[in-house]
Amino acid sequence: MIFGAGILKGMLVTLRSFVNSYFKKPDQGGLFTVEYPEKRLVAKERFRNFPFLVYDEKPEDPRCVACDICAKECPPKCITIVRDADAEGRPLKKPALFDIDLSVCMNCGICEEACPFDAIFMDHEFEIAGTERHQSLLYHKEDLLKSNGYFRQIRPSDAALIDARRKEAEDKKKAALKPAAPPEKKE
Amino acid sequence: METLFIQIKTLLVNAAALVLPPWGVTLSSMIISALAILGLGPLIMMYLTLMERKVLARMQNRIGPNRAGPWGLLQPLADGIKMLTKEDIRPSAADPLLYFLAPILIAVPALMVFAVIPFGKGMTAADLNVGVLYFVALSSTTTLVIFMASWGSRNKYSVLGGMRSVSQMISYEVTLVISVVPILMAAGSLSTQTIVESQSGRWYAATPWGLLSCMIFFICGLAECNRSPFDLPEAESEIVAGYHTEYSGMRFALFYMAEFMNVFSICALTVTLFLGGWQGPLLPSWLWFLIKTYLLIFIVFWFRGTLPRLRADHLMGLAWKFLLPLAVMNIPAAAMSHFLSEPFSTAVPLAILMVSVAVLSFFNKGYAAEKRVYHFTD
């Protein structure tokens, strides 16, 4: 026969799927669609999309010290940092300008890995489409800064680890007393 | 309930009789039927698109359209509005006349065949005594229109689609007509209403020759209206959209409409010819008719959700080397059952058909699937 058992077998599969979609739960062969704007999947903790900068107490004092490491390591070179200076022109340990170009960023997370000051992390926010190609996709320091509380909220276990490490370093610094220059943080 | 629609029509005609002369009453009766069909065609088409999308989605473990209205019931309207408001694009190299005429001409016969479909007891818009012939004749004009569209749009994909369509339709048209012959012999009439009435005792599909005939008719019908697995003329993954590649907006919608109305009419005719038409217990006749038709339409969508597409040469092989001889053999088988008495009237046709299937399968064994053995290495 030209049309034989194979066709019937296949048609049974689709029929079963049709019936199951009405009567079964998602894990038993029912519909598995999550209807996006109303319902959302729980974000995985390691989910990474676009970087943000962390500040501890107030946004004027970010953890970032404008060391430029992330900008150098960034594979597509989407980060631009200009170091802040005080009134006399001496460089300060914070960025005056911290721009990330979303249209260039490829969400690889290398900035987060490379940062020695735990200052830049990957965000969970993914609804960041813009209506315009240039300005809305260029993120400035003000757009990027988010509190440590937010970081704790989206990535609780990572934040706990990092906070513990920072506290330990802080304690060590206090114990060492009066360091002449702010020490480079050790891993 | 049974005569609901007929009563409505009688009411309207009687109302017309109050103000119109006798010829006006006849005319208004015709106009009412025509309007009913004109309204029914697009309505059926619109909700068939929704049904297809829903059924396919469910088969594929998706939800399907559910945003416009409850359960997506307004989706066809939204689609229609979108189609109407789209820019009307005409390729500059296209043949203006053919390009313009094709979408119109394809929708007209698709609507016209509705006239002979018996939607219920006494509910045929025009009970022609050549109903089946009328259907076959009208549906074969589609070939010409499709070729007009493909040639007129001056697109290579369209031409390929058109060529496929013409060869496919001509092959399957022959088989389609021959597969109906046994029914016409048994019913002794070409009128669809009479054919339905002659099945009051037993559906034709319940006899061996009738069942075979039904299957051949249905398969050929699928090929006629370019449905999967015979959707070569519009094979998306090969020739983009076939003959309507260059059409957009409302022109495309007309092609789409014609396709869905053809699906409906093919299923309706299968029901009429083989599955007892509107006959059935308890429920009103028109409801029975719709239930049967929609079940068949579900099968059409089911095919679409499951089967891969045939290739042009296999398609021709199937029609000419298998279905056509089988349909021809079916005629003597049906004749036998007419002239023999009970145990033989089923057994002899059955034997004839089984032998022919076996013989045809033997000659077509080149098409059979090979069993493959795979070995493993380390």
Add this chain to the structure above:
Amino acid sequence: MKNKTDTPLTEDFDTQTLQINVGPQHPATHGVFRMDLTLDGETVVRLKPVMGYLHRNHEQIAENMTYAASMPYTDRLDYFNSMSNNFGYALAVEKLAGIEVPERADYIRVILAELTRIVNHISVIGFLLNDLGAFFTPLTYAFREREKILDLFEEIAGSRMMCNYFRFGGVKRDLPPGLLERIRTMMDVFPRFLDEFEALLTDNDILCLRCQNVGVLGRELALNAGLSGPMLRASGLGYDIRKVDRYSIYGRFDFKVPVGSKGDVYDRYYVRVLEMRESLKILDQALRQIPSSGDIISRKAAPFLKAPRNFKPPVGEAYGRVESPKGELGFYVVSDGSPQPWRYHVRAPSLINLTVLEDLCIGHKLADAMVILGSIDIVLGEVDH
């Protein structure tokens, strides 16, 4: 079936061949690939593949960056299986710098690479059946399962497709807690799904008609064209780099390499199905053997995680290759002692497998050409790197 009464019409009837252009925007070209086809009726008489629409200068970019910075770029080669790409590149650089990989990291790598193979094969088969005209049903089924694995990837690496998870000397981070159990549950369900998937179409007569004896790739041609992966194995050569090189820890697992007999589209389809089943076996063994704790990155390479710029492999060259789902994926890296590779080259299996397209398609119908293209399994990101 060969048509025996195929007399040339040209003697008394003037016919022309039809030249059509399939792609770069065409539903069946799997991306931005273009085929310049000449048809005689529906039969392909000439086929010229045109590629490069997705060319991104991958190799040159990599030569201007640190070694580690190329890792996310390898994700984007064959964007269906970033883990395998990572694996190949990591192997090459580890060979160059002489880095050993800790055991747990090796197991994690193998598990992820095999999951990737399943993801790739299942979606390739879905696409292939879609090209055959099975209207999206196999594809949605395939993507449903793919989704489950991608969810795991997201949990592990933070991203579903662009994983960027492997590092020289190990992997980026340890697996999140409870993940191995979730892989195990996924694996328990998967064979049942595969059975269902096969029931859908493997024995389907139309599928057999369309696929068997179509696009037959002989052993000779396959060898001479330098093919690899399922393409080569379907043609009857059991060449699998996992068996030949036994790289990483593949020597420890008991698995077999399925081999086809004819080398047609059907064999290429079915060899992939069987490979998925073998991958499940490897996964099963790996999940049982994986040490419950341990380093995930070698001591020697760990400092460079934070400072990729300081990573300077000694002068030399290395070629690392893996059996990616598409075939032999090789990375050739030459170091001049600076933080940037002096030369970086990718042996992209998609590109090399694509070279036989014309030989396979000539004499077949237009519809077959699409199916053959689907069965070659190309990803344009890799073809046009």
